Structures are given as structure tokens and as C-alpha cells.
Amino acid sequence: MILHDTIVALATPSGAGAIAVIRLSGPDAVTIGAKVFRSVKGKDLLKQRSHTLHLGHIVDGGKVLDEVLVSVFQGPNSYTGENTVEISCHGSTFIQQQIIQLLLRNGCRMAQAGEYTLRAFLNGKLDLSQAEAVADLIASDNEAAHQVAMQQMRGGFxxxxxxxxxxxxxxxxxxELELDFSEEDVEFADRTQFHxxxxxxxxVLKRLIDSFAVGNVIKNGIPVAIVGEPNVGKSTLLNALLNEERAIVSDIAGTTRDTIEDEISIGGIGFRFIDTAGIRDTQDVVESIGIKKTFEKMEAAQVVVYLVDGHRSTVDGEIDGLITEFGKIKNQFPLKPIIIVINKSDKLSDDEKSKLTKNLNAVVRNPTTNDQRPTTLLLLSAKEKTGIDALKNQLLSFVNTGALRNNETIVTNTRHYDSLLKALEEIQKVKHxxxxxxxSDLMAIDIRQALxxxxxxxxxxxxxxxxxxxFGKFCIGK
Structure with missing residues (x-):
């Protein structure tokens, strides 16, 4: 990769739009820009101050390609630290390509993925963790991810x-100085202060390492599997959570045969809900495959919502079977938070709600089950959309958002997490x-590794x- 030439790329998303921004960066950015730009007031772009905006036309010989606004940024006072020109043109894909091809013919090279931010890093405008935060900021799709990325891009971490x-x-x-005077047996570093x-x-390292569990959730979202027997209202619950008709709902058992997924933001945290096939014994080959996928999704999910048809359980006396099935799930996934949701509560009397809650609570608190996390019991009506907020609040309670409220540093990057673990290991060696x-020479080796x-x-x-x-994971133009 050549880093002393002038590069060009589209800085806005590809495709047609109201406007498009074409960015040039490098030592000849202003010179090349001046070759193709004609100001409406006759200004020479080479003589303009940094951080100024100019109206004019992009011309190819005697042919006018578009009326544009051109921004000039003189290095080192630019994003990349180099001379930079940004051309705001009309968003026609034809115009975009015509201007880019013109700039290529006049000495520019097409930028590679992330090359602008790479140059910003190499020119000392950003450190590496801040540069990675730029990519996280672009990819952020909820408030929490945006907040963490902004904090890291500003240099908090x-x-x-x-x-x-x-x-x-x-x-x-x-x-190291002590090593130079090793024959004289002197200590320059106060051992008490060093300890x-x-x-x-x-x-600090342990706090940052522990924050990765929250950071990973913020960055990637929390997968939540909605499981239960057929016709208990799983698809209806998914639709109620998403507030749209995402999943097909019918009275026919086994309607959902494949998993359906969608994501919403709750309290700034992304939750990805997975509607699964109903769990039951079946001879249907396709439905059996769907049930197998249900257990695979439960394995991958961080939270399981176990849905119960409260009305059917009370009327048909199926509570014993439900308790048995729920006990199996608890034993199979002992480390996952489980929320038991008694659905169709609008059809239950107060006495029926009390009896059903009591029976299911007996299983929730059963010490014989291999359960290492608390299980929560909620009543709601997915069809009437009552109790949905309580479920959302319960899901949010599984995420430690205190660090966000306190504006603490949160680690979201796996590479940073790995380096922190290795640094902690070396620090513990130095302490030992x-x-x-x-x-001193042995300790110096471990200190160098920590650094x-x-x-x-x-x-x-x-x-x-x-x-x-x-930087290869960045979009071209950033």
C-alpha cells in the first residue's frame, strides 16, 4: 500500500441520492482538485484557506459535469492529517462515476478499504483503539453501542x-537503571510504591476485562429464544414485542416450522428475538427439523423465554406436563436466565392466575433442579399486548447498564480484550x-511484555x- 500518493473514493453510500460526497486525500489533493474545479467567482482553489467552502463546477476540458460545493482542508488540520478536498455533487450514480474517473485520470488512485482512517492513524490523528471505534460508530445500531463507540473514539479507553x-x-x-548499576547493589525504584x-x-485491568461481558452484549445484541409447546402464542408474542405482524399466526399447531428472527432496541440495548417451532413429539419430518432448530437456538441464546398457555393449562389440567417439560429445559440449560411467561392471562380469573403461578413457582424454586440462575415468572397477554413492558424491563435487567449510566470505560473489542488479558498475566508475574x-533483570522482562x-x-x-x-474491515471512503 502506497501512503504518500493522493487517493479518492466516494465517502457517502453507493447508489443514487440527493447528494454524494467524493473525498480526495494526499499531498496533491488540492492541486488535483484545482485542475477540475471552476469557481463561479473565479477563485483559485490553490490559494484558498483551510476549512473553506466554494461553489463552482467540475469540468472535463470544456464539458461541465456538475455544479458542486468543494471543501478544502489543509493538512495537518484534516481528518487524515493530509491535504483533503471533499466534493459535494448531485447524487446521480452517473455523475459520481464521471467525477471519480476524471480525478483518476488527473493523478488520483482509488482508496482501499479503511485507507483514510489508516492514514489518520499513521499521521497521529487517532490511535489504533480510536480508529477501531470509528468502525464501531459507523456500525452502531442502538443508543448504547453509539454511546460506547463515541466514548472510545474521543479517547476515553x-x-x-x-x-x-x-x-x-x-x-x-x-x-532498567538498576541493571546498569547491578554490581553496586542499589535500588532506584521504591518497592513499596511499585507494589x-x-x-x-x-x-483497573480486571475492571476493564470484566466490562467486556457487557460491551460484547452492547455491540452484538442479546439473542432471546422464545420457546414453548405449539399454539401457546410464541409468534403472537414476537409480533407484540416488535409491534408489527412479523410472524404468521394461526390456530393450527405447528404453523411455525422454521425460526423467525428480528431485533429491537430496549433501553438502548439491542435484543434479537427468535421465534421457534413449538416443542412436541411429532412424526412430521419438516416439523421435527424445526424442533431440532429450536433446541439449537436455545443453545445459542443468552436468555430463554419459556411460554405457557395459561388458559389451556388451567382448563385441561396440563400443568403437570408443563412442569415436567420445564424441568427438562432448566436441567439442559442451567446457566441461562429463563423467564416463564404465562400467556393468555386475559382469559384467566384471579383464582386461576393464583393457582397457576403457585404451581409454576414450585418448579422455579425447586432445589432438585440443576439451576444456577434465578428464573422469573410473568403473566401477560400477547394478543391484548398487556404485560409486554414488564417483559421488556425483565430482559433489560439481565444487562448491567450501570457502567453506561456512570460513563465508565467499556471494552467491546475482542482484540483489546485479548491484549488486556495478556497484560494482566504479565503484571501478575511482576507482582509475584x-x-x-x-x-531486577527477571522482573524487567515481564514489565517489557506488559508494556x-x-x-x-x-x-x-x-x-x-x-x-x-x-482497516480491511472498514468501508471504502472511510
């Missing part, structure tokens, strides 16, 4: 890592060495393969 690295680097310098620093770094009075893993996060330590993997 990298600043915290930089502070830890700087403090550790100061002590590392003193440890306190290591304790503080360990505490300090407690065992190991020599290396800190540097991996912010990009102070990087290689072409790593950068290619990160």
Missing part, C-alpha cells in the same frame, strides 16, 4: 491505557517476582498484518 502505560514505563526505567502501582494496574524478591501488550491496544506496537486485518 486509550487515555486510561496510556496513563497506566506511562506510570509503568516510569518504574520500568528505574528498574502499590501494580495493585492499582491490576485492579516482587513478592519473591526476584532480581508491549498495552502498546498493542493503542497501536504503539503494530505490524502490517495487524493493520491490514483492522
Amino acid at each position: 486509550s487515555n486510561e491505557i496510556a496513563r497506566l502505560r506511562e506510570e509503568l514505563l516510569n518504574f520500568a526505567s528505574l528498574i 502499590q502501582l501494580l495493585d492499582r494496574i491490576e485492579l 517476582g516482587l513478592e519473591m524478591n526476584l532480581s 508491549y501488550h498495552f502498546g498493542e491496544i493503542t497501536g504503539q506496537v503494530s505490524n502490517d498484518e495487524l493493520l491490514g486485518n483492522i
Whole structure:
């Protein structure tokens, strides 16, 4: 990849629209822009100040391609740190291609995926974690993901890592200095202060590592499987949650034979609901495949909503069978939060609700079941859309949103999580060495490794393969 030439790409989504933005970046961006731009007031683009906007036309020889607005950003005061020109043209795909081809003929090269942000990183405008947050911000599809990405892009995470690295680097310098005077048996690094620093770094690293569980949920959403016997109202519940007729509803048992998925945001967190085939014994080959998929989705889901037809259970006396079936599910998925939802509560009297709740609560609290997480019991009517908010609040309670409210740093990136784990391991080795009075040269090796893993996060330590993997996932034009 050549990083000292001038690149061009469409910065807005491909396809027709009201306007499109074509971005140039590189040492000759303004020069090339000036070749093809004619200002309505006769301005020379090369003589214009940074951060100015100009009306004119893009011309190819004597042919006018479009009337445009051109923005000029002189490096290093631009996103990439280089000279940058942005051409806002009309959104016709024909016009877009005509202008880009003209710029290519005048010395530009088509940008590769993520090359603008890569240049921003290499020119010191962003560190690596901030650059990755740019991609997360573009991909954010709910309030929580947006909030976390914005906090990281502004440097919240990298600043915290930089502070830890700087403090550790100061002590590392003193440890290294001791090695130069090893024959004189002197200590420049105060061991008590060093131990306190290591304790503080360990505490911060553990907090950041623990935050990844929440961060992963925020970034990727929470899969929720809606399960139960046929005709208990699973598809009706999905439609009520989504507030649209997403799934086909009928009185025929086995209507849902394949899984149906859709996502909504609750309290800023994405939840992906999965409507599954009803669980029952059947000879129908297609329905059997659907039931097998139901258990696969339950395995992949983080939360299981077990739906019960409250009216049928009371009338037909099927509560014993339901209790048995629910017990099997609890034992099969002991680590998953399970919400028992008694549906069709609008058809139940107060006495029937009380009796059904009591019987199911007996299973919820049964100590013989291999259950390691609390199970919740709710009554609702999916058809009448009553009790839906209570279910949403219960789902939201499974997510630790306190860190969001407190604006704490949350780790969402698997690469960062891996580097934090490795850094913590090295810090714990240094602590052990300090407690065992190991020599400075041995501790210095572990300190260097910890500093290396800190540097991996912010990009102070990087290689072409790593950068290619990160920026190759960006869209072209960013």
C-alpha cells in the first residue's frame, strides 16, 4: 500500500441520492482538485484557506459535469492529517462515476478499504483503539453501542491505557537503571510504591476485562429464544414485542416450522428475538427439523423465554406436563436466565392466575433442579399486548447498564480484550517476582511484555498484518 500518493473514493453510500460526497486525500489533493474545479467567482482553489467552502463546477476540458460545493482542508488540520478536498455533487450514480474517473485520470488512485482512517492513524490523528471505534460508530445500531463507540473514539479507553502505560514505563526505567548499576547493589525504584502501582494496574485491568461481558452484549445484541409447546402464542408474542405482524399466526399447531428472527432496541440495548417451532413429539419430518432448530437456538441464546398457555393449562389440567417439560429445559440449560411467561392471562380469573403461578413457582424454586440462575415468572397477554413492558424491563435487567449510566470505560473489542488479558498475566508475574524478591533483570522482562501488550491496544506496537486485518474491515471512503 502506497501512503504518500493522493487517493479518492466516494465517502457517502453507493447508489443514487440527493447528494454524494467524493473525498480526495494526499499531498496533491488540492492541486488535483484545482485542475477540475471552476469557481463561479473565479477563485483559485490553490490559494484558498483551510476549512473553506466554494461553489463552482467540475469540468472535463470544456464539458461541465456538475455544479458542486468543494471543501478544502489543509493538512495537518484534516481528518487524515493530509491535504483533503471533499466534493459535494448531485447524487446521480452517473455523475459520481464521471467525477471519480476524471480525478483518476488527473493523478488520483482509488482508496482501499479503511485507507483514510489508516492514514489518520499513521499521521497521529487517532490511535489504533480510536480508529477501531470509528468502525464501531459507523456500525452502531442502538443508543448504547453509539454511546460506547463515541466514548472510545474521543479517547476515553486509550487515555486510561496510556496513563497506566506511562506510570509503568516510569518504574520500568528505574528498574532498567538498576541493571546498569547491578554490581553496586542499589535500588532506584521504591518497592513499596511499585507494589502499590501494580495493585492499582491490576485492579483497573480486571475492571476493564470484566466490562467486556457487557460491551460484547452492547455491540452484538442479546439473542432471546422464545420457546414453548405449539399454539401457546410464541409468534403472537414476537409480533407484540416488535409491534408489527412479523410472524404468521394461526390456530393450527405447528404453523411455525422454521425460526423467525428480528431485533429491537430496549433501553438502548439491542435484543434479537427468535421465534421457534413449538416443542412436541411429532412424526412430521419438516416439523421435527424445526424442533431440532429450536433446541439449537436455545443453545445459542443468552436468555430463554419459556411460554405457557395459561388458559389451556388451567382448563385441561396440563400443568403437570408443563412442569415436567420445564424441568427438562432448566436441567439442559442451567446457566441461562429463563423467564416463564404465562400467556393468555386475559382469559384467566384471579383464582386461576393464583393457582397457576403457585404451581409454576414450585418448579422455579425447586432445589432438585440443576439451576444456577434465578428464573422469573410473568403473566401477560400477547394478543391484548398487556404485560409486554414488564417483559421488556425483565430482559433489560439481565444487562448491567450501570457502567453506561456512570460513563465508565467499556471494552467491546475482542482484540483489546485479548491484549488486556495478556497484560494482566504479565503484571501478575511482576507482582509475584516482587513478592519473591526476584532480581531486577527477571522482573524487567515481564514489565517489557506488559508494556508491549498495552502498546498493542493503542497501536504503539503494530505490524502490517495487524493493520491490514483492522482497516480491511472498514468501508471504502472511510
